[in-house]
Amino acid sequence: MSATEIIFYAIAAVMLLSALGVTLAGNIVYAALLFIATLGGVAAVYLLLTVEFLALVQLLIYGGAVVILILFALMLTRARERPQALFGKSRPFGVLAAMGLLAGLIAAAVTTDWVSPADRDGIEPVPFEAIGDVIFTVWVVPFIVVGILLSIALDGAILLATPEDEED
Amino acid sequence: MPPIEHVLVINAILFAIGVMGVLTRRNAILILMSVEIMLSAVTLNLVAFAVYGKVEFGNFTGIIFAFFLIVVAAAEVALALGIVVRTFRNRATANVDEVNLLKW
Known part of the structure; x- marks a missing residue:
């Protein structure tokens, strides 16, 4: 396993865990901070896929503009005195539907015979x-x-x- | 580089996490964040196919698509947050299940 792959899997793990945190966190502000980490992970994956342009665009648009907008909206809509439930009544069904979708997607990705030469030594930088x-x-x-x-x-x-x- | 199946599986997990967030959360801003996670997963998929694919057709179509997707997602987030702020001003809530004026 090369260094690139180790870095890739580490970044992917951070990205997925923080995305999971966005959907499971009990505090909206924590969710927003984990959202920033997720977007940073996505930018890092772009960088690893040798598309520096998209990594910069991602950092500028998401890390700059979108996150600031979301934080502003959070501050503007948090004027509630009582703590409120963050999950809807249909939560078990939502989790179940997401699991089913995940199983289908993974099955499709694994069983498809991709024509692209995935076992090349490297990919050309863009x-x-x-x-x-x-x-x-x-x-x-x-x-x-x-x-x-x-x-x-x-x-x-x-x-x-x-x-x-x-x-x- | 890792084989493309691994990249696709990671993107599928990211997409499913986003779907789970959209279906389980009730705060509009958290739902919006989950939608952004889903869009990021799709964009990553486009880029992965573009980078791992053949070079002969310029190799750039997926990357340009990803660029356009990011721009459209930014436009979407700005509009949606405008709607959320407006809803909060009118109905004093940011929860999607309490905005039921049109519910029959």
């Missing part, structure tokens, strides 16, 4: 410049569309969260 070339030539129209989508969504979010004059 260079930054090539990604930039492809985004701004082949994928330029989707890139613009996604930019428009993002600005519309952010405008909508501002509109939603702005207090309006209360009539009632």
